Amino acid sequence: MTAATDGALPPWRQRLRGALKREGRQVSARWLQLATVAADGTPRVRTLVFRGWSGAAQLELYTDGRSSKTAELTHQSQVELCWLLSKAKQQFRLRGAAAQVAPAADQSQWRSLSPSGRALWGWPHPGQPFQSEAPFPQELPEDAPIPEHFIVVQISIQQVELLDLSHHPHQRLRWRHDDDWREQRLNP
Template structure:
């Protein structure tokens, strides 16, 4: 696969830039298939690009989404950028990395997080019954070792749809990896 950026990447970058410093510009929704066959949607934080068509998200290995992605790696992301009036739908699958690459990437992401963000991996298991006496640290400093529950979710994107909610009619386009990212216009 080429390392050249696909044509939708500059469009996504431009839309994100129009959001300014808004933290919402980094939030995207992850759609997975639940263990019971029902659809599940969660909001996650974009953590960066790992390649031209690969992006990184982080999760807690103890969460349901971790098990769901292990059982069914296909997924879709929705990245709504309201100031740009753009919705990007990214379809792909979770990539499994070899142990060395996974450990290296996890360590790098762990070091890039501020202590308050790291604290989430020191909390009790996500989705378990709440214990008011549970330990919920506010921060995990640099000396705290990388927890085994700190999981990298690297996604390889295979299709992108962009819906631009401007003009009449709105504009909708699609790019697919198996078609060398050729642009295709669609009805909105």
């Protein structure tokens, strides 16, 4: 049986787990870049924090529903993530489709954030002109109500490429969901 049919993790997840372990407790190990397409067809890229897995090939990110990112994901759900793990000398490129999901009824995603992490959703509308009198709380308690603009984005991964810079020559591998996550070596 393959990873896609037996419920096991895809092979790229195991490699990603190993690379993350080599990063140690570096906060930057949870940062990944999300590439989207704006309504005018131009590219957009920004850094988000990896929040967890909601399936073997489905990861979660949190975003502010008032940001342009949510409109971009509604316009075009196909995205690519770039996850650079510098200590491991590995770059993962994850391609897939994003779906915006409301927070869980049990508030587990909201509560998983630190008080300072929750505070970001108490800030004024992102991308609007700065007003010095606007509130920028430093913390929000765990029991603070979930703002309507707290959005969980689930990305269903369809393809993964790994560029491993620790070898000579560099090693480049690809896995595709529609090929049962079979590993294919590519020229770097």
